[in-house]
Amino acid sequence: MGISERKEREKEEMRQRILEAALHLFRERGFEGVSIRNIAEAIEYSPATIYLYFKDKNELFYALQFEAMDIKRNHLLPSAAIEDPWERLLDFGRRYIDFGFKHPDLYDLLFIIKAPMDALENQQCWTLGVATHSFFVETVQACIDKRYFKSTDADTIAYTLWCHAHGLVSLFVRERMRMYPPEKREVLAWQSYEMIIKMAQTL
Amino acid sequence: MGISERKEREKEEMRQRILEAALHLFRERGFEGVSIRNIAEAIEYSPATIYLYFKDKNELFYALQFEAMDIKRNHLLPSAAIEDPWERLLDFGRRYIDFGFKHPDLYDLLFIIKAPMDALENQQCWTLGVATHSFFVETVQACIDKRYFKSTDADTIAYTLWCHAHGLVSLFVRERMRMYPPEKREVLAWQSYEMIIKMAQTL
Amino acid sequence: MGISERKEREKEEMRQRILEAALHLFRERGFEGVSIRNIAEAIEYSPATIYLYFKDKNELFYALQFEAMDIKRNHLLPSAAIEDPWERLLDFGRRYIDFGFKHPDLYDLLFIIKAPMDALENQQCWTLGVATHSFFVETVQACIDKRYFKSTDADTIAYTLWCHAHGLVSLFVRERMRMYPPEKREVLAWQSYEMIIKMAQTL
Amino acid sequence: MGISERKEREKEEMRQRILEAALHLFRERGFEGVSIRNIAEAIEYSPATIYLYFKDKNELFYALQFEAMDIKRNHLLPSAAIEDPWERLLDFGRRYIDFGFKHPDLYDLLFIIKAPMDALENQQCWTLGVATHSFFVETVQACIDKRYFKSTDADTIAYTLWCHAHGLVSLFVRERMRMYPPEKREVLAWQSYEMIIKMAQTL
DNA sequence: CATGAATGAGAGTTCATTCAT
């Protein structure tokens, strides 16, 4: 029993090692720019070995996206426990942006990278994503119900906040904040978050 | 002298033909999907010819970025003529988003793509970009001066609006709006723009 | 002793299972289309297991050829019981062709495939083959003795009939009968067999 | 003019060099057994070069088949000039077999090799083939008309003779005449041809 | 006995790039 357990563990560890290596590379060079060979080299295994753990490049990518989605979910999860919808919304946004700054690789993978998102195969991943999105919209709706917003269009409010947060993170992740000195960048981002929250309050 | 002038002119025309073809192609097939061969075929020249006008694929890429920047500038330019800063701001934002929807690949090229932006070679391009950004911030400042905003932090206001617009366009460009039905996507985007403007007004 | 006997028996059974699976597969997908992996999957063992029973793919191939030869022998065997040499000859030819139509891949394996027939390893197989051939020639000789043929050159008669039958089957097996409509092919083959028999009679 | 002509010639020569190398290899190792790399090595060029002359492996193969068909046609052509259908038939058969013995590679390629014969792409080739076949059947018909055969079934007669000749050549080409001493093989073949002709006469 | 894990070699194919002409 101990043996098969250990083997299972080792197998899982190997999968993880591949995923990690792939993650770095995908982030650095984009989906098309990464080759199975690159990944194999990075972990010092032969290319063929990758295929023992993942059917093909796509499946590897999907697994990665799924993982990223999972990590993100866990990052945001604590928000769900907050009762007051407005506080929940604030915390959620903060955590979303924080996730982006702490895991630019993963954020990139989930929300920016251009890749075969034929979706079907990746259903699990996007099921999770859609669920999170729904949770977000529901929180906005709860805020509306409690009159935190004057507007009653939950969809548009949620989308607007998302646009801001996504823009904020992705300008950072894809290094389009050159005109701001490096040390100011994160500060500015959080100021902006506060600003949009204040703006939203008066909505 | 007339001869060398003509030659220069012809050379420039050829460069333009290449860039146009490249732009066209890569609008259709995405950046990674275009090869030097493709471009050569499109203009009915041999691949080798491309190299007479551009040192390598990177340089072509930089030139393309510059081109994109120029197109974008022209797309936004009319705003500059509007006297009232608030109206100018509104129009500018509208045009920025409109540019993103009309030229998703150029937008991608300018604001999303991860590529050897070793900058040096691309200075011209980013000079233009920084100029546009400054113009934007100045407009915000003008709005502040005319008390269109209560807040006086032009940088943060500008950045916040930019985040929203960029997030909005890039979610669209990189196809992260799957949870909304296709026909609703653009509508939602414009609603969101109106919303953030309204929000900003009360700032 | 009983134990080692049982082990031997089990080993032989496994060998058979592998051969059967290989035969089955390669009947379906042609010889080149089958990989050790395929075979292993079919018998639900690991690829490595195959190598416990066969040194390499070649040896498996040889065993398969032997198997095919055996099947063919059994297919033709009933002829041997026919007393009258002419009737025996007729039946033999009919069975030879029938074998080709019923087991095109085995026929291919035996009489068409180009493969490392370095022979040595495959002696057993060809011993069988030569025996069958001899039996055929002897039958022709018996027909000569009984004046079924005017010609007395048993070798040439046998070879001529074999050429016809082999050509007939192999044009079919290797799909060179395109100019005849599919449903006519087998009919034509049997008509041709009748014709050559009639021709031979007058020889 | 001289230059472009020379270039054309050189290009054609290169094509020929590739085809020749490929021919040998295909014959020795079968379609599946030959790789573009092999061919490239044989002519001491890089694999990519092959693709300048042939779209892919299939097209190379088709070109080869077409060539083979052409050579065969020329080999058989002189027969067409013979007026008397019976003499023409005899000569045609002799030439067919002779072609097989003289160009086993080509015969193999045309009538034995298993390969993607998706036909469509190879129309030209098989147009030629079918034409030759028709010519053969017509000659048989002419013999019937002139009472060289008692049977009036031109199709079956033609097919029967073809089976014999094809079997004869392909047993030789694919080395299935091991039971006959090497020096007897060709002799036996021609004896067999004479025999079937004699048989056919009495048909 | 059986296998999971691993791999070197090689498949077909495409690409950016060079260079003699």
Add this chain to the structure above:
DNA sequence: GATGAATGAACTCTCATTCAT
């Protein structure tokens, strides 16, 4: 100025095979 010919390097992926366990 333009190009046809060529190529090295890279791509994804499969295969036969080995070996420690």
